[in-house]
Each structure stands twice: as C-alpha cells, then as structure tokens.
Amino acid sequence: MKWKEEGYPARLEERLPDDVVRCHLSPRNCKIRPGQHGFCMVRANRDGRLVSLNYGRSVHATEETIETEAVFHYEPGARILSMGNIGCMLNCDYCHNWKTSQARYVADKDVFYYTPEQVVDIARRHQIDVISWTYNDPVVWHEFVVETAKLAQEAGIVNLYKSAFFISPEAIEELIPVIDIFSISIKSIDPKYYRKITKGWLEPVLDGTEQVYRAGKHVEVSTLMVTDLSDNEKTAADVASFVLDRLGPEVPTHYVRFHPDYKMTDTIRTPIDRLEAARQVGLDMGLRHVYLGNVYDTESVNTRCYSCGQLQVTRYGLNARILGVTMAGLCTQCGADANIKRIPKGVRRPAVVQDLPADVKFDTATFDWYGDVRALHVQVRNDSAQEQQVYYRRNLSDTRSSEWSVLDLQPNESYRFIAAKSEAEEAGVAVAVPPNCTSSLHQVFDRAHFPTTEADSGSLNADVTPLPLFVPQR
Known part of the structure; x- marks a missing residue:
C-alpha cells in the first residue's frame, strides 16, 4: 500500500x-x-x-451539512467541509466506513493527499465556515487534525470533531484548544456490548465526553440503536441517565437509526416505532433536546423551545431551516436560551441562477431518489487549465425545479459535495458540467459515509444495505 x-x-x-x-x-x-x-x-x-502513516491521507474532501454529523444545535443548516482519514482505534461490527476505517481494506486509488494549508484553502474558497473531522474516526489522525485545526481557527473557521472518542485524556487536552464542537458517538452504556461489538471499552469514552463538556465545549451525543441489540428503552434510559448525571439536560441527544453493514448484515433497519419510543424515554427523563437520526418525515427531527414550545428549527433529512432563533441563540418568542450556537456570518449559500448559460453546451446528469437512498455525493472535476463553473439543482417535482446553484472550480480542481433530499415531494437532483469537466454521482445511505457507490451501480437493497458488501478475507 x-x-x-x-x-x-x-x-x-x-x-x-x-x-x-x-x-x-x-x-x-x-x-x-x-x-x-x-x-x-x-x-x-x-x-x-x-x-x-496517515498524515494528510484522506478520503475525498466533501462539502456536506452540519446535520450529517449529528449536530443540530450549532448553526443549523451550516455547510461543512468533511475530512476523513484512514484507520481507526476501534473495529465495530456494523461500521459503515469499514473500507477506510480498517486499514487492510484501503485501496490506493481511494486515498487523496492534502496539506493543512490546502484543507483551509478549500474551505475559504468555497465559503465554508466549518471543517468537520469525521467519517471513520479522527482520533488516529491526531497530528494532522491538531495542526490543520489550528490553521483553520486562525482563519476564523470552526472545527467540528465527530468521533467515537476512544481517546486518552492527554490527547483530549491537545484537542480542546482547537476544536469548537464535539459530536460524540456513544455506542452503548453496556461495558460487555462495548468489548464485544466495538473491540474497545466504555469508561474512557464516558470520561472523555465529560472532559470536553467540563472544558466548556459544545457537545452533542448520539447512540446507534442497533436492531434487536440496543434499540430498546433500556439503552435510551441509560444514555439519558449519563447525559443528565455527568453532562447536562441541555446537551442534544440523538437516537440514530441503524442500517446493516460490514459484519452485521443479517438483520434489518431499526424500526421507527422503537426509535420514537426511545426518544420519548429521553424526554420523559428530563432531556431538553432529543432527536432521531437517519429518519425522514417525522416531527422528531425538529427543534422546539423547551420553555414555550415555539418551533425553532425545521429539518428534512440533512437540510435545516432556522425559524425561531436569534443570532444570540435565544427563542424569538419567549427569549429563553435555545442552547443553539450561531455563526456570526450565518449560513452562506452558493450563488444561484435561473437558467444555464445559453452559449455553453452542458453535459447534464440526473438522479432520482428511491427507497432509503435520499442523498448523493456529487464529484465534479475541472480538467482544463482555466476556471470553470458547474451547476446543480433540485428537481422538486415533474414540473418544478429549483434555481441552479453555481460552483466555481479552479483549474484541475476536484470537488465533492452532498445533495440530500430536502422535502417530501422532491424527485431528485441534476448536475450540469461544461466541456472539459466531468461529474460522477455516488449514492449515500443515511448520513454521509465512505465508501460510496456510483449511482449506475445500484444498491443491493434500497431499504437495507448499501454496496459494497464486506467479504471476509480467508
């Protein structure tokens, strides 16, 4: 390799x-x-x-939304630049990033190389205000994360750390000065589960989560509710007890829908009613902000004021709209603290146009949502020596489309971004590239993950398991 x-x-x-x-x-x-x-x-x-061995080694840098990281209370709808590496300090049986988290399965063709300066430059050029250290897990990318996050911080960019947080207290102390948001995946509160399913152990994860919370960092907690294993009210209650006892009732808590993957494919997706029951357990115990993850068409992803009930943020999939939160993070109706942090610039969006330039012959690709495949990674590349513009839009119905968003590409730049279904009636997406540019569409199952599969390869089962399938080595 x-x-x-x-x-x-x-x-x-x-x-x-x-x-x-x-x-x-x-x-x-x-x-x-x-x-x-x-x-x-x-x-x-x-x-x-x-x-x-993985300094600067990465999957493709990808523009996504902050909701992909189980972060609902830090500038909802913010665009983020997701950076994921190679390797992991765990080996979870259901890992949906197994092809990069487990180094033995990494192919050279899937590895990209970045310097800290290049990462910050990508975010700045595309007006992205958050860099997310994510995918398989940023813990084992420690040196690159710390050094790049410091440069980003100096450029006024927020750093988000999405992790299972199997990490030492000494390493956490090196992260605290440069990381603004910690989104921590607590797999279970059962020590035996941790040993068997993740190949790690529980207490350092809980201690580390409390360490960053006590340091005053923005913390959100998520738990994957695995079908017939941890998708029960006891798991929900145990997680809620931890948040209430060692963190605080204001910490957003996410109960996340599982899909079969890696070594755990002989099962089904988490039934929605079990997730709704888990959420109610957390609310009944006193948590202020409890959400479901990897679900659509439910009120349980929206944010309401815990004091007056005002609808503050609406969400559909990986998209969010702020309705009732001030820039100071207060409820617009009653003035209570919404426990939502805002970025002074707000959410910055790409420029839009009504129609494509008439003097350019574009190659247009489209994709229609189906089953539970409701998001794509769109990869575009400018193979010319001049700056180019590519365009993308949402097909909202048979007769209605959004405006075209404009993406500026430098010479020889490869760029990847997520397009996720934004409303119930949305049909799909379209991408238009000029001559000397190329595009490819890659299906994303639930929240963003690697590896991804090109759209024309299809999915093994649109409602259960994405490709590629894990095949054990003999």
Whole structure:
C-alpha cells in the first residue's frame, strides 16, 4: 500500500528500551516494537520512533451539512467541509466506513493527499465556515487534525470533531484548544456490548465526553440503536441517565437509526416505532433536546423551545431551516436560551441562477431518489487549465425545479459535495458540467459515509444495505 510508505513524527510517544515505543493516543497504550504497528494499523514504530502513516491521507474532501454529523444545535443548516482519514482505534461490527476505517481494506486509488494549508484553502474558497473531522474516526489522525485545526481557527473557521472518542485524556487536552464542537458517538452504556461489538471499552469514552463538556465545549451525543441489540428503552434510559448525571439536560441527544453493514448484515433497519419510543424515554427523563437520526418525515427531527414550545428549527433529512432563533441563540418568542450556537456570518449559500448559460453546451446528469437512498455525493472535476463553473439543482417535482446553484472550480480542481433530499415531494437532483469537466454521482445511505457507490451501480437493497458488501478475507 503506497499510502503507508511515508511516516510523520507522531505525538504522545513514550520511548522504551530496545527501540520499543508506547503510543499514548488511545486507552490501548499500544506497545510497539520496531517495524510493527499499533491496533489502528496507521501508527507504527520506525527505527525506534513513533510515526503516523496517515498524515494528510484522506478520503475525498466533501462539502456536506452540519446535520450529517449529528449536530443540530450549532448553526443549523451550516455547510461543512468533511475530512476523513484512514484507520481507526476501534473495529465495530456494523461500521459503515469499514473500507477506510480498517486499514487492510484501503485501496490506493481511494486515498487523496492534502496539506493543512490546502484543507483551509478549500474551505475559504468555497465559503465554508466549518471543517468537520469525521467519517471513520479522527482520533488516529491526531497530528494532522491538531495542526490543520489550528490553521483553520486562525482563519476564523470552526472545527467540528465527530468521533467515537476512544481517546486518552492527554490527547483530549491537545484537542480542546482547537476544536469548537464535539459530536460524540456513544455506542452503548453496556461495558460487555462495548468489548464485544466495538473491540474497545466504555469508561474512557464516558470520561472523555465529560472532559470536553467540563472544558466548556459544545457537545452533542448520539447512540446507534442497533436492531434487536440496543434499540430498546433500556439503552435510551441509560444514555439519558449519563447525559443528565455527568453532562447536562441541555446537551442534544440523538437516537440514530441503524442500517446493516460490514459484519452485521443479517438483520434489518431499526424500526421507527422503537426509535420514537426511545426518544420519548429521553424526554420523559428530563432531556431538553432529543432527536432521531437517519429518519425522514417525522416531527422528531425538529427543534422546539423547551420553555414555550415555539418551533425553532425545521429539518428534512440533512437540510435545516432556522425559524425561531436569534443570532444570540435565544427563542424569538419567549427569549429563553435555545442552547443553539450561531455563526456570526450565518449560513452562506452558493450563488444561484435561473437558467444555464445559453452559449455553453452542458453535459447534464440526473438522479432520482428511491427507497432509503435520499442523498448523493456529487464529484465534479475541472480538467482544463482555466476556471470553470458547474451547476446543480433540485428537481422538486415533474414540473418544478429549483434555481441552479453555481460552483466555481479552479483549474484541475476536484470537488465533492452532498445533495440530500430536502422535502417530501422532491424527485431528485441534476448536475450540469461544461466541456472539459466531468461529474460522477455516488449514492449515500443515511448520513454521509465512505465508501460510496456510483449511482449506475445500484444498491443491493434500497431499504437495507448499501454496496459494497464486506467479504471476509480467508
């Protein structure tokens, strides 16, 4: 694997006799002999020094919305630049990023290379105010995250950290100065579940979540409700108890719908009624903001004022509209704290036009939503030596379409963004590229994930499991 050839000096190294090193990034504290790797497979011992093998190695940088990260209370609807790496400190049986989280399955063709400066430049040029460290898990990308997040912070960009948070207290202390939002996936409150399903252990996750909350950071908590395993009221109550006892009732809590994937495909998606019951448990116990994730067509994704009941934010899928929250984060009706943080610039959108330029011959691709495939990653590339503009819009019905959004591409720039269904009657999306530009559409199942499948490849089952399927190595 060529992406593993170069090592970058790693933080949190302890040097031991005989050129052995210990890595203090995660609670595993891996003891690594020369030439060997840690559990994550992307931190290694090279000549007696700890190195990172994934510094700047990434899946394609992708523009998405903040809702993809189970973050509902920080500038709803904000555009984010999602950055995901290679490797993970866990190995969850249902991982939907397994082809990148488990380094042995990574293909060189799927790896992109970025410098910290390039990441910040992409966000600035496309007027994106949040960089999200996400997908498989940013913990094992520690050096690149810390260094890039600091540059982003200096440029006035918000940093979001979406993680299962199996991480050491020392590493958390290095994150706190540069990360603004922590979206933490707590898989369960059952220690046996953690050991068996994630190959990690629970208490460091809970301790780390409390550590960032006590540091004054914006924290949201999510739990994947796995069908017939954790999609029950006891799981909901245990998670709610943790949030109430060790964090606070204002912390947004998300109960997330599961889809079969990786090693756990012999099952079905989480029944919606079980998710609704879980949400009610959290509300009854005193949580102020409880949501469902990976669901459509339900009131349970909207935000209402916990004090007066005013509708503050409406959501459909991965799209949000702010209706009743001031820039100071207060309810517009009663003035209560909505526990929503705002970005001073608000949500910045691309320019739009009514019609495509008449003097350019465009190649147009379309995709219609079906089953539970209600989002796409759209990848476009400018293969010319001049700046180009590509366009995309929503087909709202057979006779109605939105305006065309305009995307500026530098020479030889490849750009990827999400297009997610925004209303019940929306039919699909269209993308128009000029000569010397190309596009490809990649199906996304639920929240954004990697790997993705090109649209013309289809999905194994539009309501259950996306492609590609995991095939165990013998």
